[in-house]
Amino acid sequence: MLSKSFGAAVYGVDARIITIEVNVGQGTKFHMSGLPDNAVKESEHRVESAIKENGLRMPRQKVVVNLAPADIRKEGSSYDLPIALSILKASDQISAEKLEEYLIMGELALDGKLRPIKGVLPIAIEARKNKFKGFILPKENAREAAIVNDLEVIGVESLKEAIDFFEGVIDIKPLDIDTRDVFMTEVNTYSADFKDVQGQENIKRALEIAAAGGHNAIMIGPPGAGKTMLAKRLASILPPLSLHEALETTKIHSVAGRLGDNASLIATRPYRSPHHTISDVALVGGGGNPQPGEISLAHNGVLFLDELPEFKRTVLEVMRQPMEDRKVTISRAKVSLDYPANFMLIASMNPCPCGYYNHPEKECVCAPGVVQKYLSKISGPLLDRIDLHVEVTPVSFDQMTANRKSESSADIRERVVAARDRQIDRFKDIKEIHCNAMMPSQMLKDVCQINEAGKTLLKTAMEKLGLSARAYDRILKVSRTIADLADSEEIQIEHLAEAIQYRSLDREGWAG
Incomplete structure (x- = not known):
């Protein structure tokens, strides 16, 4: 007898419906077709054990399981539940008349209990798109799927519970979650706040500009100056995630299996800080079974690279294209996947191997030429994609012990949001651009117009400070953001002057 059920396979951050066909007939062997990987093939043993543990029998006949379309590789253990239900129906042990109305996914334990799976959110979205009545899945994943409206989400704990649901023995109410309520409750709940930072007002200002314009930034300073502490607080001043951004971010973390049990919607901007030994x-993502990398997990948030020169050169260079395209394409022989990668890069580094070059009190002990060699570990093309270079100096004892109250992240965020709103209005007719940092060079003449005094200042700065040609576009973009923060329609000379000081590493002779 033939039976059919439906599951899904995740490719990139999207899902595709998979039809699970089971035929039980004359013979003795178990056959599986449809390009299954080892995890899928091993489902035979998990399914057999789960069926026996629940007082049912595995057919001692020829069982053929086909996963269609047959030319697409199927990966993972999440097809266990639909395969088990289809085998039981094909062998006339259950009726399950509504089996084809639901999309079913779940990994079986040997005793028939269900274990959580990855990629639930894109699967739920695809199920709604294909007009399935509901989605049956492990209970631990139900909250994640329930953020998709117009879809019955049925969380079950075991194969027995799924069978009883289809047989009408029990009635399981679909899980209902008010997405906007969850979103508004969790949004902007950050543990780190700028109000805890004493001193470093110039660095706070630079990070406010970076947040307002979506600019990448690098902080250069001695050990213990507060670079990491400040970077951890950057996400708290970024504009709140929109519901669309939250869904995008949640999909990526769902595919990577980073949400955890009973999780739902990610409502705060991600902050990722990989170690410098990362491959x-x-x-950037990839592997034999392609998975999103750190730059995609930082989508709509912050990617912080601490001690930038310590990262391998090849690791830093693979970021260059994703930083421009805001996505990364993973290509294999039979498949090409796109992962979103719209992140803010914040990097930190010591100015030299000993860490004390340009220190106001301590003396650098590095040999001549070592500082330049250390800085040259960061390539020009990568540095070209970083808009703000900020020199961080240590906080004095008087500043650390002062009782002056620092500005909170919420207050800074208000100014950032106001500046972003001006940019959204400015670029409302251009779909691909949402902030000043995303402007292409050809737009600068129209958006970043400066008067004669500004042109004179910029020319003088480039000549006197030895600024490179690549600094020109960056200065204009940053000055446009500073003007937006000041609620100014035009770029004033003071906005340009402030932007010029954020190009430390472009200055000839900065490293001696």
Whole structure:
């Protein structure tokens, strides 16, 4: 007898419906077709054990399981539940008349209990798109799927519970979650706040500009100056995630299996800080079974690279294209996947191996030429994609012990949001651009117009400070953001002057 059920396979951050066909007939062997990987093939043993543990029998006949379309590779253990239900129906042990009305996914334990799976959110979205009545899945994943409206989400704990549901023995109410209520409750709940930072007002200002314009930034300073502490607080001043951004971010973390049990919607901007020993595949994504990397997990948030020169050169160079395209394409022989990668890069580094070059009190002990060699670990093309270079100096004892109250992240965020709103209005007719940092060079003449005094200042700065040609576009973009923060329609000379000081590493002779 033939039976059919439906599951899904995740490719990139999207899902595709998979039809599970089971035929039980004359013979003795178990056959599986449809390009299954080892995890899928091993489902035979999990399914057999789960069926026996629940007082049912595995057919001692020829069982053929086909996963269609047959030319697409199927990966993972999440097809266990639909395969088990289809075998039981094909062998006339259950009727399950509504089996084809639901999309079913879940990994079976040997005793028939269900274990959580990855990629639930894109699967739920695809199920609604294909007009399935509901989605049956492990209970631990139900909250994640329930953020998709117009879809019955049925969380079950075991194969027995799924069978009883289809047989009408029990009635399981669909899980209902008010997405907007969850979103508004969790939004902007950050543990780190700028109000805890004493001193470093110039660095706070630079990070406010970076947040307002979506600019990448690098902080250069001695050990213990507060670079990491400040970077951890950057996400708390970024504009709140929109519901669309939250869904995008949640999909990526769902595919990577990073949401955890009973999780639902990610409502705060991600902050990722990989160690400098990370590989290029772990950073940008890929592998034999392609998975999103750190740059995609930081989508709509912050990617912080601490001690930038310590990262392998190849690792840093693979970021260059994703930083421009705001996505990364993983290509294999039979498949090409796109992962979103719209992140803010915040990097920190010591100015030299000993860490005390340009320190106001301590003396640098590095040999001549070592500082330049250390800085040259960061390539020009990568540095070209970083808009703000900020020099961080240590906080004095008087500043650390002062009782002056620092500005909170919420207050800074208000100014950032106001500046972003001006940019959204400015670029409302251009779909691909949402902030000043995303402007292409050809737009600068129209958006970043400066008067004669500004042109004179910029020319003088480039000549006197030895600024490179690549600094020109960056200065204009940053000055446009500073003007937006000041609620100014035009870029004033003071906005340009402030932007010029954020190009430290472009200055000839900065490293001696």
